[in-house]
Amino acid sequence: MKDTKDTxxxxxxxxxxxxxxxxSSVPRPFGLLAELTYRCPLPxxxxxxxxxxxxxxxxxxxxxxxxxxxxAGDLGVLHVLLSxxxxxxxxxxAELVAAAxxxxxxxxxxxxxxxxxxxxxxxxxxxxLDSVQISFQADEASLADSIAGTPSHARKREAAxxxxxxxxxxxxxxxxxxxxxxxxxxxxxxxxxxxxxxxxLANTQFYGWAFKNKEALLPTRVQLEEAERIAxxxxxxxxxxxxxxxxxxxxxxxxxxxxxxxxxxxxxxxxPVGDVLPCPTASEIKWLHFDxxxxxxxxxxxxxxxxxxxxxxxAWMPQPCRSCDQREIDxxxxxxxxxxxxxxxxxxxxxxxxxxxxxxxxxxVDGAQQLLEGETPSSHTTDLQYRINPSHSLT
Amino acid sequence: xxxxxxxxxxxSGTRPRLAAKARVQTxxxxxxxxxxxxxxxxLLNPTGAAIVELCDGQHTFQEMVTTLAAxxxxxxxxxxxxxxxxxxxxxxxxxxxxxxxxxSYW
Numbered sequence: 001m002k003d004t005k006d007t008x009x010x011x012x013x014x015x016x017x018x019x020x021x022x023x024s025s026v027p028r029p030f031g032l033l034a035e036l037t038y039r040c041p042l043p044x045x046x047x048x049x050x051x052x053x054x055x056x057x058x059x060x061x062x063x064x065x066x067x068x069x070x071x072a073g074d075l076g077v078l079h080v081l082l083s084x085x086x087x088x089x090x091x092x093x094a095e096l097v098a099a100a101x102x103x104x105x106x107x108x109x110x111x112x113x114x115x116x117x118x119x120x121x122x123x124x125x126x127x128x129l130d131s132v133q134i135s136f137q138a139d140e141a142s143l144a145d146s147i148a149g150t151p152s153h154a155r156k157r158e159a160a161x162x163x164x165x166x167x168x169x170x171x172x173x174x175x176x177x178x179x180x181x182x183x184x185x186x187x188x189x190x191x192x193x194x195x196x197x198x199x200x201l202a203n204t205q206f207y208g209w210a211f212k213n214k215e216a217l218l219p220t221r222v223q224l225e226e227a228e229r230i231a232x233x234x235x236x237x238x239x240x241x242x243x244x245x246x247x248x249x250x251x252x253x254x255x256x257x258x259x260x261x262x263x264x265x266x267x268x269x270x271x272p273v274g275d276v277l278p279c280p281t282a283s284e285i286k287w288l289h290f291d292x293x294x295x296x297x298x299x300x301x302x303x304x305x306x307x308x309x310x311x312x313x314x315a316w317m318p319q320p321c322r323s324c325d326q327r328e329i330d331x332x333x334x335x336x337x338x339x340x341x342x343x344x345x346x347x348x349x350x351x352x353x354x355x356x357x358x359x360x361x362x363x364x365v366d367g368a369q370q371l372l373e374g375e376t377p378s379s380h381t382t383d384l385q386y387r388i389n390p391s392h393s394l395t
Numbered sequence: 396x397x398x399x400x401x402x403x404x405x406x407s408g409t410r411p412r413l414a415a416k417a418r419v420q421t422x423x424x425x426x427x428x429x430x431x432x433x434x435x436x437x438l439l440n441p442t443g444a445a446i447v448e449l450c451d452g453q454h455t456f457q458e459m460v461t462t463l464a465a466x467x468x469x470x471x472x473x474x475x476x477x478x479x480x481x482x483x484x485x486x487x488x489x490x491x492x493x494x495x496x497x498x499s500y501w
Contacts (some may be wrong), residue, residue, distance in 0.1 A: 028424055030436055073423070074423070076422075076423065076424040078422065078429055078431060078436045079431065079435070079436060104420060104423065106418070106431035106432070106433075106436070108433055130416070130418070130431075130433070131416060131432075131433040133433075167415065169415070169416035169433050171433060197416065197433075197489065198433065198434070198489075240489075243434075243489055
């Protein structure tokens with residue numbers, strides 16, 4: 001799971017969507033992020049998975065996931081992202097795809113592609129999988145493998161070809177940061193070469209492992225200006241051939257991202273042990289209790305649970321959000337980012353220039369502006385802390 | 396961005412078809428037609444649904460307009476540019492394939 005927090009459901013939020021039924025103040029969800037496992041063959045240092053896994057509890061069983069997917073369909077969910085960790089590590093993945101289709105969901109596999117053999121891909125196709133997103137780390141193996149922390153680039157390229165051979169729509173996703181931004185042009189060329197229909201150029205969002213690594217991953221302003229120019233040109237050049245989406249780095253913005261398009265408004269996440277979260281990184285908010293699908297229905301958790309109602313709507317907002325004319329547009333930004341940077345999830349996201357805590361973010365950004373002597377952006381990865389897999393008690 | 400209908404790559408014999416990555420189903424909550432694709436969902440209003448349901452690779456653009464004009468008791472001429480614009484918006488999102496008259500011989 002790399003950047004589903006911001007990009008996975010970008011268009012579900014278009015204005016065609018009703019915000020709620022007139023009878024009820026609780027909106028319906030459109031998208032479910034199903035984190036099937038936290039296990040992953042890659043230890044990417046920008047992963048937004050939690051740095052501390054739930055201390056207890058085993059992964060949801062096949063039957064528990066099938067029940068969850070069915071409940072999601074009944075609740076109005078139309079889209080599921082099957083993610084993780086690496087969802088291919090679940091041997092029941094095809095069975096879960098079939099269950100999701102039966103529940104009326106459009107099924108997207110969000111994968112590193114390691115483990116995507118032809119046999120596996122054909123079984124997923126037969127089960128009704130609609131779409132595949134493969135993450136790449138760079139344009140060529142030496143840099144990509146050093147970022148991924150394991151040899152994987154060549155296998156990803158083979159898997160991308162397989163995905164296209166089987167006529168799956170392919171999204172090529174790359175998380176951008178200080179180490180690979182300088183390779184953007186070549187990355188775009190690779191996405192074209194493998195026949196992706198869609199390219200997500202996602203600047204790192206700093207949660208989980210990425211937050212631990214923010215000093216090593218945060219790009220310079222000069223790098224970003226160049227990248228934006230390249231991405232904009234590619235978008236024009238590839239129009240009608242490949243859809244190019246450039247996700248802005250919010251540490252450099254003036255206004256925060258409309259995180260999840262509002263807390264408990266469009267999306268929900270079920271993590272590998274069955275906790276139901278308003279967003280995949282919500283466990284960064286340590287004091288908030290998240291109810292579990294083993295104890296409650298998805299419908300109850302969505303509508304009634306304390307966690308989903310805590311930041312729903314605008315009544316919880318402090319100033320300057322409460323009286324801001326953007327409050328129904330960006331929803332005060334990201335609660336997890338506020339928690340990580342200010343210690344209080346109820347504060348305005350410091351990614352907003354109006355936030356009283358903006359200086360916290362400015363200090364981090366200022367510290368990133370100088371390349372160290374001898375540092376070319378991709379010259380070394382020795383300063384990265386790689387992600388650690390959960391213990392086997394989860395498997 | 397150009398919204399001029401005469402610039403659309405549509406001729407009367409073109410047969411629009413939903414892209415392979417897109418599919419439609421009825422939304423359980425609203426009863427509307429939902430158009431699903433990798434990045435998201437569009438809940439279609441009744442007119443949009445009527446257009447999308449004819450994007451089957453069988454009907455030509457001209458046939459679509461004629462069918463819709465009959466259904467909505469409107470003249471094909473007045474409907475044509477609205478339908479073309481709607482189709483162009485779907486095409487811009489990569490949700491529509493346009494099969495030209497030539498392709499359809501094969």
